[in-house]
Amino acid sequence: MANYNIGMDNVNRTGLGELIRQQRVAIPLTLQELAGLSGTSPSHLGRVERSERFPSARILRKLAKPLGFGENELFTLAGYLSPQPSATSEAQPSYGGGQLDPYVSRVLAQEPVETQRAVIGILSILKSIAKSTAQERH
């Protein structure tokens, strides 16, 4: 008659694996390399990425730097932390609004400025293509 913890925590663990994988291949790293850099095992990371296992905070912390995440960022994504403690009134719960992904930032910053500009040029072209394609579909 005790039953202290019925049901799910409201922990957002959806898609965390995918996100980690996306980040890893974007860098790009193999599972083994990431395992090496983070001091974990490739097999476990593989399972984490395809959501067969949920990573503990210890693992998450080890993954943060090699993947270019801020320390608490992965924790937030994993649902261990509520979204953005320090923020006063921005706080988009879905993490999408006006934030530049730290890894993206880091990578781009290493390119010459013309390349950076070319990249967003390509992006805007792709977006307009996508837009007109969507319109054709009626």
Added chain:
Amino acid sequence: MANYNIGMDNVNRTGLGELIRQQRVAIPLTLQELAGLSGTSPSHLGRVERSERFPSARILRKLAKPLGFGENELFTLAGYLSPQPSATSEAQPSYGGGQLDPYVSRVLAQEPVETQRAVIGILSILKSIAKSTAQERH
């Protein structure tokens, strides 16, 4: 011949239990009450307090509010977070060669993170193509 993680993490788990107990009795709460408030079990909390078990992030998160800790505070104490996170990512040039063009940054930041990542994914593809092309040319 693999051995990815020998030895201890440099996680500060010393005295965390004592600290939790001090806080609990200071409030004051019994183990059962705290267990009730946090949705955990008194037996486990007892063991945590006398450091027979180390609490997972999930438990820590549940304990934070009833004990009057800030969300990330217990995480820091537990060694899951390094002291003084605060800085949310971005803007710290601490690493990397160049600067990110502010206009580029602004435009990209308005895209969802997947798009941001896709963009640098495309960039890396283009770079590898360029590289191999250059090699073929000699």
Added chain:
DNA sequence: ATTGACATTTGCCATTTGGCTAATTATAAT
């Protein structure tokens, strides 16, 4: 097609975590 070098996944296992129940230990109240 075959080999060889990597990368990923799977099988299996040890360790940890955390809950329930029961036992023990404090704390009052007669």
Added chain:
DNA sequence: ATTATAATTAGCCAAATGGCAAATGTCAAT
């Protein structure tokens, strides 16, 4: 002192976590 009652601890167990080794998948070069 002796119960009654509450609080803590200990015994046990199921589930989860994460590592290693072996199997499988992939891909380029022969």
